[in-house]
Amino acid sequence: MADYKYATLAVHAGQKPDPQTGAVNVPLYLSSTFELTGIGTDRGWDYSRAGNPTRDKLEEALAALEGGHSGHAFTTGMAALSALFAMLRAGDHLVCGKDVYAGTVRLLDQIVSGYGIEVTYVDSSDLAAVKAAMKPNTKLVHVETPSNPLMVLTDIAAVAEIAHSVGAELSVDNTFLSPALQSPLALGADIVMHSTTKYLNGHSDGLGGVLIGKTEEQKQRFLLVQKAAGAVMSPFECFLVLRGIKTLLVRIRQHEENGQAVAAYLESHPKVTKVAYPGLKSHAQYELAVRQQKGFGSMMSFELADREAAGWFLAAIKIFLNAESLGGVESLASHSATTTHASVTEEQRQQMGINQGRIRLSVGIEDKDDLIADLEQALAAV
Numbered sequence: 001m002a003d004y005k006y007a008t009l010a011v012h013a014g015q016k017p018d019p020q021t022g023a024v025n026v027p028l029y030l031s032s033t034f035e036l037t038g039i040g041t042d043r044g045w046d047y048s049r050a051g052n053p054t055r056d057k058l059e060e061a062l063a064a065l066e067g068g069h070s071g072h073a074f075t076t077g078m079a080a081l082s083a084l085f086a087m088l089r090a091g092d093h094l095v096c097g098k099d100v101y102a103g104t105v106r107l108l109d110q111i112v113s114g115y116g117i118e119v120t121y122v123d124s125s126d127l128a129a130v131k132a133a134m135k136p137n138t139k140l141v142h143v144e145t146p147s148n149p150l151m152v153l154t155d156i157a158a159v160a161e162i163a164h165s166v167g168a169e170l171s172v173d174n175t176f177l178s179p180a181l182q183s184p185l186a187l188g189a190d191i192v193m194h195s196t197t198k199y200l201n202g203h204s205d206g207l208g209g210v211l212i213g214k215t216e217e218q219k220q221r222f223l224l225v226q227k228a229a230g231a232v233m234s235p236f237e238c239f240l241v242l243r244g245i246k247t248l249l250v251r252i253r254q255h256e257e258n259g260q261a262v263a264a265y266l267e268s269h270p271k272v273t274k275v276a277y278p279g280l281k282s283h284a285q286y287e288l289a290v291r292q293q294k295g296f297g298s299m300m301s302f303e304l305a306d307r308e309a310a311g312w313f314l315a316a317i318k319i320f321l322n323a324e325s326l327g328g329v330e331s332l333a334s335h336s337a338t339t340t341h342a343s344v345t346e347e348q349r350q351q352m353g354i355n356q357g358r359i360r361l362s363v364g365i366e367d368k369d370d371l372i373a374d375l376e377q378a379l380a381a382v
């Protein structure tokens with residue numbers, strides 16, 4: 001399969017016809033337990049927390065799409081991140097990008113740090129700052145690129161080199177671009193994480209997360225967390241993600257075409273003060289986006305004058321929905337300070353550069369002229 005082009009992999013990796021029946025879709029194995037063939041012998045599965053045939057196929061597909069050694073599916077993106085951080089022990093040090101998803105910050109500050117793990121937040125777009133943050137006990141560097149919601153990029157290859165210089169691993173949350181638009185493992189990262197809730201599922205009808213590693217050691221580590229901690233993706237959610245990734249590439253192409261058009265429109269609007277989208281030449285890291293990414297995606301954020309202006313805008317949109325989340329076929333708009341970044345303090349938001357007029361868009365696959373007309377009438381109401 002590895003020799004096939006990406007569009008072919010998306011449809012066929014892990015998704016061969018069922019050998020028993022010829023069904024072209026991976027069957028849903030709704031079974032918690034499996035009949036054993038003897039004492040200590042089985043047909044490959046014994047209990048679904050340890051392994052389930054539907055989940056196996058999704059994990060195979062996702063590992064292929066990221067060019068990894070193994071994939072491990074969890075109940076949510078947060079469960080995947082919890083499984084990732086479970087590798088850390090008291091006394092270990094973790095370096096985390098400073099404007100990652102606020103749920104990641106909440107997990108680290110309110111749970112992981114309680115286990116005696118030291119966390120340092122750093123502007124991961126600043127290589128000197130990343131270097132300065134490294135310690136002899138740094139075990140993991142975790143970044144999101146582009147970041148949420150400011151769309152700041154991290155140079156994956158350069159940060160991987162810094163992490164490796166002290167023997168740490170680099171994990172990349174690749175949710176915003178999907179495997180179709182960025183391949184962190186090929187750039188030098190060690191682990192890729194996704195909230196499959198977003199572009200991989202693609203239809204806003206399921207929650208899930210995945211970790212993809214490069215080595216057999218990581219595979220055994222993540223298998224242990226799946227079995228021991230138990231937050232594994234249900235077979236039905238696996239089925240939905242398997243179905244979603246078959247159309248990932250065609251959806252992403254439309255997301256991106258619409259994203260480019262919406263970003264250009266917003267940039268030209270007098271009521272919009274800033275637009276953060278890596279596909280705009282005005283983006284400070286446009287060159288890095290071209291070099292590191294295979295496209296620019298459809299996530300962006302922009303600023304209106306203040307919270308009141310953001311409120312008028314969100315009340316007026318008709319096609320865009322005022323809702324959290326991203327990566328589904330429908331366009332969404334959200335007020336960053338009170339949704340994705342509600343769980344951090346106002347002081348942290350100010351440090352991150354997220355003010356009360358900041359709106360994040362996940363541009364869907366509707367007709368782009370309709371989307372722009374919707375933004376036009378909503379901005380007129382501001």
Ligand SMILES: Cc1ncc(COP(=O)(O)O)c(C=O)c1O
Nearest residue numbers: 076077078101173175195197208
């Ligand atoms: C970039 C990113 N990572 C992780 C998560 C967490 O994923 P989930 O909501 O599936 O737990 C989110 C959720 O919005 C996200 O946007």
